[in-house]
Amino acid sequence: MRYGEATVTVVDPRSYMTYQPFLPEAAAGSISPRHVVVPLRRVLPKAEVLTGRVTTIDQDRKVATIAPLVGEAYELPFDYLVIAMGAVSRTFPIPGLAEQGIGMKGIEEAIGLRNHVLEQLDKADSTNDEEVRRKALTFVFVGGGFAGAETIGEVEDMARDAAKYYTNVSREDMRFILVDAADKILPEVGPKLGAYGKEHLESRGVEVYLSTSMDSCVDGHVVLKNGLEVDSSTIVxxxxxxxxxxxxxxGLPLGPRGHVDTQATLQVQGTDYIWAAGDNAQVPDVAARKAGVENAWCPPNAQHALRQARVLGDNVISGMRGFPQKEYAHANKGAVAGLGLHKGVAMIxxxxxKIKLKGRLAWYMHRSYHGFAMPTWNRKIRVFADWTLAVFLKREVVSLGAIETPREEFYEAAKPAPKVAQSAEAQLPPTRAKSEEKAKAS
Known part of the structure; x- marks a missing residue:
């Protein structure tokens, strides 16, 4: 755009963007958590970044209501609107899930999971209660897609390494369980590589239960549809x-699953000034439809979101200047997944x-692809530096659980002292107290 032609305002409840494919590695300590996020104000110096939430949109007046982190909500007018809010964890009304579950959608959850798992090893190593020990060393993961398979693979690797430093904990004492309602894991890489992924995890001692689901997890007591019941302190x-x-x-047109309904140009249906892309958009998959697949939609992954963003940016400029819109079309380039250190699957x-890879070569493909896809050279260099240092240095196995409540210890030290009983002198009768004061004075 020409200088001064427009103002770009970004509204987000976080002041950074998270590269979610690296969350499993951040949870396992392979990458520093700060290197997985990109600060918006640094990479968008020409944009206005507001930390808050959009609560309502008035399309007639072209006004969005912003709720900032502090203070009262206010209205922000716009001429053109882009909806790119992403997705949230899909949950079900399972008893105990809200209280016991740990998600994997943000870097905070990845850090929390790492600290939590290491804390469970600390507990198990320090107790003589066999029931507490068994519950601490049982880890349940629900969901066998990319996020679930990669996370359990990375966390199992980390726990295996950490166990070397504990006297009373070994890998054989731990129990890792992966549950999925589908009949296979890693469906994105195809049935053969999915079957390999399942066999590989099972060879590492992970119990994989397919075509089943979790009925409840109240107080950590996990009940599966297949009848299995276990007590676990970790439910991911x-x-x-x-x-x-x-x-x-x-007030936007939505598809049957709640996505914003868009045209192939990424314009929201029925509008000429609103666009949507990424996980919150229902975008027709033009390439798949040309290949004969009816009613095909772009899957919610980074491969499509990154490319949609470029087309969307061009189309917004075209809309401003009255030029025709360009359709988004992209043929699937495959998928890669890491299952821990030196282990992975890839379909190119x-x-x-279709080239199918597994093992160490697929793991190299996984790291190479996501390493170069990571936004900004600053973060690319830092991520590759983390990986390089890990070749020569051992993995960190320190739990920083107190980071979630950093003021607790200071509060205990600084809180007001409890009121104590009055001193003996103050409790003396007035006459006696006065006589003793005279005696002291003399």
Whole structure:
């Protein structure tokens, strides 16, 4: 755009963007958590970044209501609107899930999971109560897609390494359970590589239960549909995502699953000034439809979101200047997944040919692809530096659980002292107290 032609305002409840494919590695300590996020104000110096939430949109007046972190809500007028709110964890009304579950959608959850798992090893190593020990060393993961399979693979690797430093804890004492309602894991890489992924995890001692689901997890007592019951202090929920539910309040046309309904140009149906992309958008998959697949929609992954963003940016400029819109079309290039250190699966699509890789080579493909896809050279260099240092240095196995309540210890030290009984002198009768004061004076 020309200088001064427009003002770009970004509204987000966080002041950074998270590269979610690296969350499992951040949870396992392979990458520093700060290197997985990109500060918006640093990478968008020409944009106005507001830390808050959009609560309502008035399309007639072209006004969005912003709720900042502090203070009262206010209205922000706009000429053009882009909806890119992403997705949230898809959950179900399972008893105990809200209280016991740990998600994997943000860097905070990845850090929390790492600290939590290491704390469980600390507990198990320090107790003589066999029931407490068994519950601490049982880890349940619900969801066998990319997030679930990668997270359990990375966390199992970390726990295996950490156990070397504990006297009373070994890998054989731990129990890792992966549950999925589907009949296979890693469906994104195809049935054969999915079957390999399942066999690989099982070879590492992970129990995989397919075509089943979790009925309840009240107080950590996990009950599965297949009848299995276990007590666990760690329940990780990675059973898919859904569009941000706040979209239903914006008055936009939505698809059957809550996504913003868009044209192939990424324009929202029925509008000429609103666009949507990414996980919260229902975008026709033009390439798949040309190949004969009816009613095909772009899947919610980074491969499509990154490319949609470029087309969307061009189309917004075209809309401003009255030029025709360009349709988004992208053929699937495949998928890669890491299952821990030196382990992974990859499916590379080259025209009509599909190259399937597994093991160490697939793991190299996984790291190379996501390493170069990471936004900004600053973060690329830091991520590759983390990986390089890990070749020569051992993995950190320190739990910083207190980071979630950093003021607790200071509060205990600084809180007002409890009131004590009055001193003996203050409790003396007035006459006696006066006589003793005279005696002291003399």
């Amino acid at each position: 929920w990675t059973a898919g995502v859904k569009p941000n539910p706040v979209l239903s309040r914006f 699509v080259m025209g009509k040919m």
